[in-house]
Amino acid sequence: MSETGTFFNELHGPSGDPRRPYKEYSKWFEGEDLSRLRKKSQEAEQFFRRTGITFNVYGQDEADERLIPFDIVPRVLSAREWDKLTRGIDQRVRAINAFLHDIYHRQEILRAGRIPVELIANNDAFLPQMIGVSPPGNVYTHIVGTDLVRTGEDQFYVLEDNARTPSGVSYMLENRETMLQMFPELFSKIRVRPVQDYPTRLSRSLSACAPPATSGRPVLAVLTPGIHNSAYFEHSFLADNMGAELVDGTDLRVVDGRIAMRTTEGYKAIDVLYRRVDDDFLDPLNFRPDSMLGVPGILDVYRAGGITIANAPGTGIADDKAIYSYMPDIVEFYTGEKALLENVPTWRCSDPDSLAYVLDNLKELVVKEVHGSGGYGMLVGPAASKKELAAFRDKLEARPANYIAQPTLALSTVPILTKAGLAPRHVDLRPFALVSPQGIDLTPGGLTRVALKKGSLVVNSSQGGGTKDTWVLEE
């Protein structure tokens, strides 16, 4: 695949002129001095270090805290492009919530034969403890971070739905903050829709999902696994910006049928818990008994309406990679409409014909573990060596149901600033949608992840990816 021919370049149209959304930015960029911009780029790194916007890398004691590289060239989307995405995400998120309610109640979709029963029954992400439980307002996924990739002017695909505890929103906010500090003149020239009110929106949205037991203004708290968690910075950032307490399991216990936190004045009940702890670790009495991160008995309090847990336990069944391939059917089943956002074509390796196809075409495909995340346990066929291909072939044959495969998508590129000037790199996009009984609220922007290595299609920060500020134009 050649660098220029096959990939959609978001900056330049086929004629070589900047595409419409980038016109103003390009004009500004041409008047800039490259060495000044390089210096700005280093300033940004200093800024991130001082602010402590770092993430911890598991299993790497040396590099205990690392920065995610930030690139100063924004990724720009037009109002029209954004509207289209908004409609698509809105539809998809509505469908996911309807699906979750159904799957934990009457399971109409299974009765209708639209998705196979075994996919639910044999799935670890399905929580029997949630059967018959209706969360306040029937909201299951209070926060969704839909991963999108683009391959052409009008082709966006959903890569993953991230309905459990999507992370990265603090980067959306800090990236913008950094850009505002470094290039104020740009923002007076170009009207970019603001993202800064996300924490307020989040707080409002979570408050609207308070449980029946709430009296007065809902008390919110963010539950973190602790300061050694890779996303701890984000947890404290969000708590801080919402004016909510940041708690861990040791601060909490059940008091009078509520989940209460130990304060300087005694135990105080929490109404809405934005948890950044996985289902498995949430409640040692109901799930993993060895978990030190959760609260014994929280699930019982939850079921009795004593607390709202966001996102609800058991939402993982909706973003499971095996379920993913059924999303177009799920959207249609619950909304009565055709899905506005496309799915990436997906082969389920559990199916023998698909497996045979995948094995024959391994070199062209991306193969993912059904339960994997963060780019671990993934094979990118075109970039893999003979040895890696052979090793993966063995894994596939041993446990086919553990994998899905997708074509290698021709991810669009956005330029980054390199020593030699601008150079195209592949990107994806994760916008953040908030769900409450009042509706779905999509913050105009998101996290653009960028593969910094030339030609690389892997954007994950754990695999050497960086981030960019994402601009949605007012127009």
Added chain:
Amino acid sequence: MLGKTAGGLYWMYRYLERSENTSRLIEAGLRNALTRPASSTDEWSSILDATGVRQTFLESNDSFDQQKVVNFLLRDTANSSSVLSMIEAARNNARMVRTALSREVWESTNEFWMNVRTALSRQVSDRDLPAVLSLIRQQNAQVRGATHGTMLRNDVFNFARAGTFLERADSTARILDVKYYVLLPSVSHIGSALDNVQWENILRAVGGQSSYRWLNGPDISAMGIADFLILDSRMPRSLAFCAAKARANMSYLEKEYGTRHACHEQVEALVGRLASTTTEQIFDAGLHEFIQEFLSDLARLGSTIESDYRFYG
């Protein structure tokens, strides 16, 4: 506020204060070594006493060699009270209580950690030592400045300040305790002037040498110094000053929460005892005994605060 957060803040500011106090002690020791090389080994050994780490030091060292002591006090991670350990711990706590701190306090703490970690990444040469010690003081001042300039004067602030003053009182009392014999009228010293260098060291260790002169002129006496460090409420590192400040922090919390705890009784008793005594009485009853009692009251107050405000589960 979470009990954990209150505890995290209180200890964060104790750690910061301790890092500063240790760097001041090293500075005093260094000064002594430059002016009176013969007695410097004793001086380093007494500094280890004042920081309470003599035992740990002797586990891995066999002489009170300046290089070794300074390295141990500054950057040895086996020493949980070393400046580096303290700053790591303070920054760790700051991360834990991040939501209670203003952005500027967090950033200055983080910067403190980054700069000092770089400066202490290898053994500090004698030549670089003064600059490193002054860096530690400056960075500490920056956090303190950010704290004063940007933090709400609420329970957060008062827990933080209570930590600062309990730690500072503890430090001044320990310095006095290690050095009290210098202030005692001994047979050989009766009628003679106090050893100038000795008392200077004490004052230097608490950053009070010029303040003392300002207040007392050339009149240097054991009584004068004891009064300055114990009872003078103008001296920001004296026991009376720290106790009064801690009481103000505690009474804020009492008012804010509307609850009086055992710690309030204790801090008032502490302030009361300092107010109702004189230097003469302290010397009559024994300076060492007085300090020992003060230290144990202080420790008790610390642990009462911890349980009254539920720092731990």
